Amino acid sequence: MLGLTAIQDVVLQQLFWTLTTLLHSTLLRLLFAINLLPVYCLRQAISVLPTATRKLPLILTRQGREKLVSQTEQYRIYEEEIAAKQYDGSYKFTPANVLPWAGRTSWPVNRKVFEICEINVRVTHTKPKATFGKAKPIVLLHGNPSWSYIWRRIIRHLTAVGYEVFAIDWLGHGTSDKPVNVSEISFELHMHTLRRVIEQLDLHDFYIAAHDWGGCVALCTIPTLPDSRHCAGLFLLNSFFPARPSDISTHYYLLYWIWFFSTGILGPLLPDSFVLRFMAPNISMKTASAYSAPYAQSMFKTKASISRFSHIVPGLPDWVYDLRSTYSWRVVEGWLGPEHFTNLNAQASLAERNRHVRGWWLGEFDDKSTRNAPEKVMILFGREDPLLPEFKMVLERYIGVSHIVRPADRGWLPGAGHYPMEQKPEEIAYCIAQLSES
Template structure:
């Protein structure tokens, strides 16, 4: 598997991202993660989606760490400071699951609170369902666990074709388009930092085509099995969807209806687009802290 590693100089002096880098080795690939807060505290695992990286959580990490939580925010393989296989065919749903399983195994994470959005939800919800004894709570914002049995919204089909076929794939502009607020030039630079050239973007281009769209998708059986676990999930399950995401709109109600642990939780609707971590980072972080305060 050929891969590239983004030069460290691309990440120098990024706005609002003072975090020390940490790494785990996944076979021949290196995965980067942020690890803030007390090392002995129960971890909050923040999983980003497409085409972002842990920079997306930069305003949330300090809020949760200041409340006494250990906050771990990895860069998925193909994103951020993590290594990037150069072929789209090197990426599959199951391969990403294997990488994440190895990640939590190597860090020996238990009592995890999952926080996830976008593809972070496709991976995180499966991860929690396949390791239920290691997770104590789940918080989902603008995310879902599709099986291919449901009809995808038109906005997603447009996005999938764009990611696969457009010769122009401007990472930072994509994130700005999916946010209510206008990102500044330094924030735009940070989102583009991991991707200095086309060969660095294979992972970002691959993700949309890996979403199960039909009942015979390679990931469908595993996702259906995960749903069987989630439909028995009694531990706290909180939704924090935004009010302006055309892709996941209505998903919060769907999750609340299917997952027992969502009953009587203080679900919130936050202001923002798809990337609600950009639009409402502090309210998002406070919703996590408030939930965990009730579990102390």
């Protein structure tokens, strides 16, 4: 006889299979997005109303408008300085703005601790259970809203055949410390984290396997690594370059906006398990609880980085970001409160970085910087991914400085969605090993 938990698992799995199936329809995605849009706009209007009311007199005079423009510029400079300092590691988080890890997780593994900008990043370290030749170390990078726990079964397979594995928890995720201010969490912080961990582990000729946003961080960071820190191979799993609207069709673009509006409306109230179950409907309650465990300490304080990743996708056309330089835009931004545009600022920055990064991977530059590029790259996507499948072609089109190793089925993983680690761990571990041995 099925227990209560087993019955709940069956009900939830069927519910999310149904929801996922329904949202295969472009029309239903459009209806969802249309219905969420006014709620999202109302939510944003409520948040800016106090600031807009207080600053209303300034917008009525020329001198006041100049002051608003000045406030906009000062705030943008403030955020740019944060990103620059985090990029070079000189930034110092204020202890009051950081929630240290409480030490509670259902995944008891050995972890190394590294100080990044004076707070702690934790890296799962698993040594090989057996040694077969000289297997190179592998660094695993998770995406959003997950943490290193997502690699647990792949780690088990890799260490069983002789690999030493390191799995990073990005700051704000999993067992790493969690900044609580969204504006203090830049993409550059994660780039520095990856470089710093590689340096502290003294890795050479290592491999990176990355999922979702982890792949985006890797693609942007590898071009900045010194020659002494050579990444020999890159395995990309359901991942992307900094995403642009031109990369995907309307069908998938609509799901991005559903995700954007939903997280913007509910914020930390949106259960992590909802997202996980939508992307991987077969997930169990026990597994979903393990994913959520690192954030149980304080739901409203621990999810700033999850929110930041959700809203810094440069998903708007370039002309929108270009409008930010106009006088009228800067007046309105100062009036509504520049702090409310922090995610848009980060989007514009990442859109600019995207142009250089894609050019580097395509081999457009003449500065010999690509000599440190990975010799080989493997790209693998779960075939049933409801959000990212079109990015597979984008990755294959832009990676021109490394040999692309083709796995079976032309890089598609049948029977897997956006979280294939939960559905096909053995196959993924085999492909990672195949990349390092090819």
